[in-house]
Amino acid sequence: MTKFIIRRFIGxxxxxxxxxxxxxxxxxxxxxGPFDKEKRLPPEILKNIExxxxxxxxxxxxxxxxxxxxxxxxxxxxxxxxxxxxNFFIFHSLPKSILLGTMALGLSVILGIGTGMISALRxxxxxxYTAMSIAVFGITVPNFVVGPVLMYFLALKLGWLPTSGWxxxxxxxxxxxxxVITLTLPYFxxxxxxxxxxxxxxxxxxxxxxxxxKGLGESVIMxxxxxxxxxxxxxxxxxxxxxxxxxxxxxxxxIFRIPGLGQFFVQAAFNRDYTLLMxxxxxxxxxxxxxxxIVDIIYGYLDPRISYS
Amino acid sequence: METKLKExxxxxxxxxxKGVSLWKDAWRRLKKNKLAIYGLVxxxxxxxxxxxxxxxxxxxxxxxxxEHQYLPPSITKTAGELLLEREESMMLAxxxxxxxxxxxxQEKDKLEALRKKVETEAKEIGGKTVKVHERRYIFGTxxxxxxxxxxxxxxxxxxxxxxxxxxxxxVLIGIFMGALAGYLGGKTDYIITRxxxxxxxxxxxMLVIIMMALFGRNILNLFFALAIVSWLTVARxxxxxxxxxxxxxxxxxxxxxxxxxxxxxxxHLVPNTLGIIVVFTTLRIPSFIMMESFLSFLGLGVQAxxxxxxxxxxxxxxxxxxxxxxxxFPAIAMVIFLFSMNFLGDGLRDALDPQSKNKL
Numbered sequence: 001m002t003k004f005i006i007r008r009f010i011g012x013x014x015x016x017x018x019x020x021x022x023x024x025x026x027x028x029x030x031x032x033g034p035f036d037k038e039k040r041l042p043p044e045i046l047k048n049i050e051x052x053x054x055x056x057x058x059x060x061x062x063x064x065x066x067x068x069x070x071x072x073x074x075x076x077x078x079x080x081x082x083x084x085x086x087n088f089f090i091f092h093s094l095p096k097s098i099l100l101g102t103m104a105l106g107l108s109v110i111l112g113i114g115t116g117m118i119s120a121l122r123x124x125x126x127x128x129y130t131a132m133s134i135a136v137f138g139i140t141v142p143n144f145v146v147g148p149v150l151m152y153f154l155a156l157k158l159g160w161l162p163t164s165g166w167x168x169x170x171x172x173x174x175x176x177x178x179x180v181i182t183l184t185l186p187y188f189x190x191x192x193x194x195x196x197x198x199x200x201x202x203x204x205x206x207x208x209x210x211x212x213x214k215g216l217g218e219s220v221i222m223x224x225x226x227x228x229x230x231x232x233x234x235x236x237x238x239x240x241x242x243x244x245x246x247x248x249x250x251x252x253x254x255i256f257r258i259p260g261l262g263q264f265f266v267q268a269a270f271n272r273d274y275t276l277l278m279x280x281x282x283x284x285x286x287x288x289x290x291x292x293x294i295v296d297i298i299y300g301y302l303d304p305r306i307s308y309s
Numbered sequence: 310m311e312t313k314l315k316e317x318x319x320x321x322x323x324x325x326x327k328g329v330s331l332w333k334d335a336w337r338r339l340k341k342n343k344l345a346i347y348g349l350v351x352x353x354x355x356x357x358x359x360x361x362x363x364x365x366x367x368x369x370x371x372x373x374x375x376e377h378q379y380l381p382p383s384i385t386k387t388a389g390e391l392l393l394e395r396e397e398s399m400m401l402a403x404x405x406x407x408x409x410x411x412x413x414x415q416e417k418d419k420l421e422a423l424r425k426k427v428e429t430e431a432k433e434i435g436g437k438t439v440k441v442h443e444r445r446y447i448f449g450t451x452x453x454x455x456x457x458x459x460x461x462x463x464x465x466x467x468x469x470x471x472x473x474x475x476x477x478x479x480v481l482i483g484i485f486m487g488a489l490a491g492y493l494g495g496k497t498d499y500i501i502t503r504x505x506x507x508x509x510x511x512x513x514x515m516l517v518i519i520m521m522a523l524f525g526r527n528i529l530n531l532f533f534a535l536a537i538v539s540w541l542t543v544a545r546x547x548x549x550x551x552x553x554x555x556x557x558x559x560x561x562x563x564x565x566x567x568x569x570x571x572x573x574x575x576x577h578l579v580p581n582t583l584g585i586i587v588v589f590t591t592l593r594i595p596s597f598i599m600m601e602s603f604l605s606f607l608g609l610g611v612q613a614x615x616x617x618x619x620x621x622x623x624x625x626x627x628x629x630x631x632x633x634x635x636x637x638f639p640a641i642a643m644v645i646f647l648f649s650m651n652f653l654g655d656g657l658r659d660a661l662d663p664q665s666k667n668k669l
Binding site: 015018022023026027030136139140141142144145148149151152156243246247250251254255265266269270272277281284 | 507514515516518519520521522523524595599602603606607608609619622623625626629630633636637640643644647648651
């Protein structure tokens, strides 16, 4: 098992390398640069700026320099906001996005599996129908509709929650409720449907009948026998779910004006701020890759049929 | 039980045996699924509306009538009446602030002038002189005085077109790559599956955002960027199907009469996976529309004066406290379509692939 983990971990490095390379060249071959503003700079000044940021060198050389800097943990200076470097922005915005993302993922897993369990046990009763209607709603309605609508009713009309802000601000933790709901809803819905389907399938299997015949209690059957087998599809959905949550957080941060990584990412894309853009993409990819890695390990742990060789 | 008597008994041996094609069978099953049929009907209505947008009696989606900005939705009242009402209530509010209960003569004159203007003023739109203030905006107007109904219908045209064309492109790429990988096997298979694996690991919406921001925000780039990242799942599904089919007798037979690989793949194997592909395509269209709207919401998709549902929702979020109709009507129009599309897709899946295990 340890060997498997180590090998998988080493296998992550080429993936990361590919991501960095692809995004570096996509960003660089695009027409236009970070200093093409409406107000044209005199060519001498432009030359000086480009020299300062090494933009006058060949692309291959810049790529090598970027890789070397990155190996030292330096993501370079920001082009659009010269007062700070990229590490500063990431350091200040990443914790917000991580808190939001983990809360959304955790809630959607717990609530999703719980709801799936209830629907499967009460199949074709009102509990099942209600849960599955909510799930259909969650899957269908996009989060940039859910967010503003929630904000309109809960914040603007009823005044129960603040429209925007962050937990460190005046309103504390109540600011995070709507963003988390918006971000959780679709993944909660998928998890609920997925776990319902797989629990139903496992419930029909022979080994559950055997467990019942042995006279085991319902809760023991459910938590020790059913869940372990039924969770496999849910676990393998965790990877894509996390990718979706990362993308969704870009929109949610925009709607609720949270100064997280997503905001900087979109801003950087608009400003053609090469280094900040690359920095955010790399951070997102690292999170995603690590998440997929963890999912793989959990999967291997849950399903002994997976071979480690 | 009465209905049973009317149907011919199927299991009797004296019945002539009639073959039922996959599609007929699927249609029979689909018809039983009410939600799917409602979905189908609504999807058809949307399609007809957006196809005939240019001949429908709606106003132009880009013609601005500045005086008509932010008019609330109303079926019974014309734009002129709404304008007058708004002016009057504003004047009354002002008067109250100054401690009067009624309007003074000067203000009444102003109102009267406005009324005259509303009744008589005509503008030239599209070569015809129209009394603009007699327009009715059943979904209200936006800050530039454009009709929201027209913008929703034209936005739907763009959104649905992107959903359809984008899905078709990505499905075609997916079929091609998946069939190639599945049938040829060996090195080709290895390379294609590796590409798919690596791309699955990428935060691909991020790449789409980057491409849209850097390469310019036009519809062509949007197609390209979305299609390039969304063929992966189709390719996987088709590859699996082809691998399970490629050793069957009919392929053997085709090969023995000397059919080329290309012919075997595209004449014999791909048609056999068509059921799953159709299901996948219908389920894929809403997610494509959602992706496009997601980009438009961030300001990276369709650009003005064109609209898509995403850009309309995004515009509606600004100032939704005072002008909620700008958010709600596009959002509702979009959500209804997505719902119908999903129900139709689910129904098709149950109809074409009754034992399907991948319930997502």
